[in-house]
Amino acid sequence: MDLNTRLQNVTVIGAAGKMGSGISLLLALEIAYRALEHKDRTYLLNLVDVNDGALLGLLRYLREQAVKDAEKQMSRIRRLYADREDLVENGEMIQAFADEVLQHVRTGKTMTLAQDSTLVFEAAFEKEELKVGIYKELAAICPRDMYILTNTSSIPLHVLADASGMLGRVIGYHFYNPPAVQKLLEVITPDVCDSELQQLAAELAKVLRKTVVPSNDIAGFIGNGHFMRDGLHGIREVERLAQEHGFVKAVFFVNKTSREWLLRPMGIFQLIDYVGVDVFQLILRVMEKYLNDGLHSPLIDRYLELGIKGGQTSSGTQKDGFLKYDKGAIVGIYDPEKQEYVMMDGTWNKEADTQLGAHPDPTLSWKSLQGDPHLDAKLRRYFGSFGANPTFGVQLATDYFRVTREASLRLVADGVAHSAEDVNKVLTLGFFHLYGPINDYLD
Numbered sequence: 001m002d003l004n005t006r007l008q009n010v011t012v013i014g015a016a017g018k019m020g021s022g023i024s025l026l027l028a029l030e031i032a033y034r035a036l037e038h039k040d041r042t043y044l045l046n047l048v049d050v051n052d053g054a055l056l057g058l059l060r061y062l063r064e065q066a067v068k069d070a071e072k073q074m075s076r077i078r079r080l081y082a083d084r085e086d087l088v089e090n091g092e093m094i095q096a097f098a099d100e101v102l103q104h105v106r107t108g109k110t111m112t113l114a115q116d117s118t119l120v121f122e123a124a125f126e127k128e129e130l131k132v133g134i135y136k137e138l139a140a141i142c143p144r145d146m147y148i149l150t151n152t153s154s155i156p157l158h159v160l161a162d163a164s165g166m167l168g169r170v171i172g173y174h175f176y177n178p179p180a181v182q183k184l185l186e187v188i189t190p191d192v193c194d195s196e197l198q199q200l201a202a203e204l205a206k207v208l209r210k211t212v213v214p215s216n217d218i219a220g221f222i223g224n225g226h227f228m229r230d231g232l233h234g235i236r237e238v239e240r241l242a243q244e245h246g247f248v249k250a251v252f253f254v255n256k257t258s259r260e261w262l263l264r265p266m267g268i269f270q271l272i273d274y275v276g277v278d279v280f281q282l283i284l285r286v287m288e289k290y291l292n293d294g295l296h297s298p299l300i301d302r303y304l305e306l307g308i309k310g311g312q313t314s315s316g317t318q319k320d321g322f323l324k325y326d327k328g329a330i331v332g333i334y335d336p337e338k339q340e341y342v343m344m345d346g347t348w349n350k351e352a353d354t355q356l357g358a359h360p361d362p363t364l365s366w367k368s369l370q371g372d373p374h375l376d377a378k379l380r381r382y383f384g385s386f387g388a389n390p391t392f393g394v395q396l397a398t399d400y401f402r403v404t405r406e407a408s409l410r411l412v413a414d415g416v417a418h419s420a421e422d423v424n425k426v427l428t429l430g431f432f433h434l435y436g437p438i439n440d441y442l443d
């Protein structure tokens with residue numbers, strides 16, 4: 001069955017979640033454009049989520065985004081509505097397109113909505129038993145040739161497929177957040193996977209204008225395979241530095257150097273907060289279950305026992321986690337012993353800054369280097385200056401840089417990634433790093 005036929009009846013499970021809503025948007029737009037181009041065909045997008053309140057919000061989101069998309073693609077919209085004499089102004093066509101998008105969408109809590117789908121996207125919680133239960137239910141009600149594209153970010157695909165009796169019919173389709181914007185798509189093909197499904201996944205990625213990085217079916221894949229080890233290094237550094245400098249300063253040092261000295265968009269604890277301390281723990285647990293590689297942190301467990309979770313509010317504001325935020329700025333650090341945030345009020349953090357020493361080049365930052373045509377040369381010069389600049393900050397950044405590089409090389413050696421270039425692509429596209437971790441900048 002070709003992609004266009006499969007797209008005539010698609011289902012997204014977990015549609016109202018963070019990832020599900022972005023995937024739903026991508027599909028809703030694609031389906032609306034196809035419906036206008038193939039008027040002889042019917043198209044249906046079933047959006048299933050157990051949270052029906054959130055499904056209402058999803059419909060509003062789809063309409064808003066459909067309007068924005070149509071505004072950006074006005075010449076295509078005018079062409080598609082060329083035969084509609086009743087639509088004259090751009091605004092009228094934009095509203096007609098938003099109506100078109102919603103016309104193909106059906107929402108509900110029940111899985112039976114998926115019964116005629118031959119293509120199902122799954123973006124429910126990252127829980128093995130939950131996903132297996134969903135696949136079993138789908139297998140029982142859907143056509144025999146139904147395929148599942150799952151957004152799991154850590155659970156091995158062969159485990160999900162085997163446990164649900166869906167061997168050959170499940171592939172990892174790991175969108176990054178937010179799916180509608182992020183170019184990266186990590187595609188995880190288990191050993192047993194229908195060739196039709198593999199071709200379909202590749203074709204759809206092109207249609208959705210995604211850059212595919214293939215990953216092997218090893219827990220955590222490339223993205224979390226790197227992020228979890230990077231995060232654990234940050235945590236171990238904190239535990240080491242805390243003995244001499246105290247916990248709060250240690251977090252300050254590691255977060256600051258991992259962002260400003262390594263020229264990353266976020267410090268490592270900011271990133272863990274962004275993803276959610278609870279999600280970080282969940283992914284570690286999944287990976288440890290399958291890899292048995294010391295992927296565990298008592299500190300993360302302690303934070304969660306104390307109710308410190310991070311993550312985002314429904315409006316996208318950052319919640320407090322390792323760090324305390326005020327309008328996006330870091331203003332404090334949580335001390336699990338005192339069980340309170342220690343504010344960065346200048347009493348101790350100025351001293352911590354002095355201890356780190358001057359930034360090797362204060363004119364350079366992740367932001368200032370965006371789109372720089374001489375990026376590689378500038379990075380080479382910047383990291384090349386580390387050796388002549390042995391401050392405490394440079395030392396921490398150098399250690400971080402080397403550990404992250406080793407973790408990345410291991411992903412290649414262990415067969416998770418096919419090449420160093422693939423690891424670098426995941427970090428630059430998926431995590432917005434300026435440079436891939438496998439490089440020779442510090443050699």
Ligand SMILES: NC(=O)c1ccc[n+]([C@@H]2O[C@H](COP(=O)([O-])OP(=O)(O)OC[C@H]3O[C@@H](n4cnc5c(N)ncnc54)[C@H](O)[C@@H]3O)[C@@H](O)[C@H]2O)c1
Nearest residue numbers: 014016017018019049050051123124125126151152153177
């Ligand atoms: N959040 C990210 O940055 C990110 C990135 C890449 C991949 N992922 C993966 O995507 C998946 C979803 O993550 P998320 O962050 O969007 O989670 P989320 O909690 O925002 O959304 C999950 C959604 O699934 C729904 N759900 C739960 N059980 C269901 C069921 N039985 N039937 C239907 N709907 C159900 C929930 O109501 C919720 O709306 C996970 O597998 C996660 O690992 C997440």
